[in-house]
Amino acid sequence: MSLPSLNSLRTFESAARLKSFSLAAEELFVSPSAVSHQIRQLEERLGVSLFLRLDRKVALSEAGEKYYPQVKIGIETLLNATRQLLEFSSESQSVIKMSVVPFFATRWLLPKLEKFRQAYPEWQLKMQTSTVASEFTQQGFDLVIRRGTGPWPGMVDKLLCRERLAAVCHPNMSAEVSCIEDLIKQPLLINAKVDSEWQEWFESQQRVFSTPAMSFDFQNTAQILDACLSGAGVALIDPVMIRQELAQGKLINLFELSVPSLRHYYLVYPKAYQEQSNIQLFERWICAELAADPLMIDRL
Amino acid sequence: MSLPSLNSLRTFESAARLKSFSLAAEELFVSPSAVSHQIRQLEERLGVSLFLRLDRKVALSEAGEKYYPQVKIGIETLLNATRQLLEFSSESQSVIKMSVVPFFATRWLLPKLEKFRQAYPEWQLKMQTSTVASEFTQQGFDLVIRRGTGPWPGMVDKLLCRERLAAVCHPNMSAEVSCIEDLIKQPLLINAKVDSEWQEWFESQQRVFSTPAMSFDFQNTAQILDACLSGAGVALIDPVMIRQELAQGKLINLFELSVPSLRHYYLVYPKAYQEQSNIQLFERWICAELAADPLMIDRL
DNA sequence: ACTATACATGAGTATTTACTCATCTGTAGA
């Protein structure tokens, strides 16, 4: 069974309650003519006269008297449900729950979060570092920051910064590497989730990559960095993210070069979320921060 | 606050209950794509994700779980209200309540009503003879049959038959009237609601009407007919309505002529009622009966 | 590897909706 439009039902409820078309028009911010049309349309659709027209007044007909109480309840139920949902959504919109890939979180985002808190003290950030895909939809994350090639279906993916990769190692290891071919004789630190990465790097330098003498697998770049700092091997890391260690001589860029990576950092969220104020706010803020970071100038 | 469309809410309710967009599509007789669009539209309008997309399934999100019970209640309330209204209306649609001008009722309609009952035994007719205007809207009449000039504002007025008027009287009076001018020397029977009628009739015959020697006022034509039959005076009456009395010599048409009246018989009802099956049925029936009546052939 | 399933998305289109504006009609009150 097809229902009349919610708009005509709301018009009916208003006119019935106020016993006046013109008062209903005022309440609904439309002209009296619009109310008259809506009521008439509703009556024609239902095949019943809902109002008795009494010269300059209207009164509910018998059918209208029967219909009104239930219509009022139905409409108010839907209004309350929607209002509560928006309040619920509004509350949750004072919170921003995000999952961030660990390396980006520790090397760039966390040091900036104090600036966010100072700018938006009323907003509460909840952050989790993780590399697991898609859990944002299941664990109530508003957004995630991911390293990858994009795009993610059904998602908005906003490029945050591009990645470049350099072969870096502890200074104690550097004497044993004089050219790129020497790399495969050293232990290589590999990201288990992106195990083609070394090969891609070699190919970008027109070199043939072969199985290294030794390699260690890690779950993410943050762990690779730790191992690299302790001299466990050579790693492919974006120099901009380790600029302090490079400056302090704790690590060196073996060939003084960085190569465009096939992966980048993205802000990702479901398209259905894009009207949410928490997401819009955070997106605006993070883009502005990246644009304001001089070391990120060529990564945008 | 503006509500989402009832259609999108119903789609949400169906998909939530069935936990499946494609099953909802089946239930609602649309394509899965339509459901997907509707849900997405609703989510965008509300700024909240209502479903979690799980590979080939959907599940309600936290917000969806909160929204669903109230939406279900609201929709069912409106559906039940509308269904009951239609049932109420449907019951009342097995009944036809009408108010009919007494003369037409007794002279033409009542003798035909047996035919209506035989044709439509499931329909119940409730008839009241009255000449009071507009009460059909206040007393729950579905339609009225009125004599008048039309049109009636906000009403559908369907011409049933045209009226012609003849000067008629009892045979005992006829010898005293040899020409139209003689009429004013006789007692004239006057319809109090249409007191200009005699003057109109004189003027149609290019005669000057002046105050009669004697006149009697009546509330309606049926009463005028009774008085006329008893020899109380001369009346203006449509000969087609008194054809039996004329044939039996109980009355005579003094000048063997009838003049087009300025008033006719109409079926009248509010425009809002025109989709009602009882009205459509009765209107169809009465028009067919009038068309089938040979004596009404020149009155349609 | 192939097929079926189920949701997503973009483009397009016909229909419906939701008014406003201009005007009318019939009181009610001063």
Place this chain on the structure above:
DNA sequence: TCTACAGATGAGTAAATACTCATGTATAGT
């Protein structure tokens, strides 16, 4: 008698709605 009030009506228009169709993507099952 005139003015204000209140609902009715028709015409017109912009916007919204409600889909379908074609296609894509990602499993799940054989």
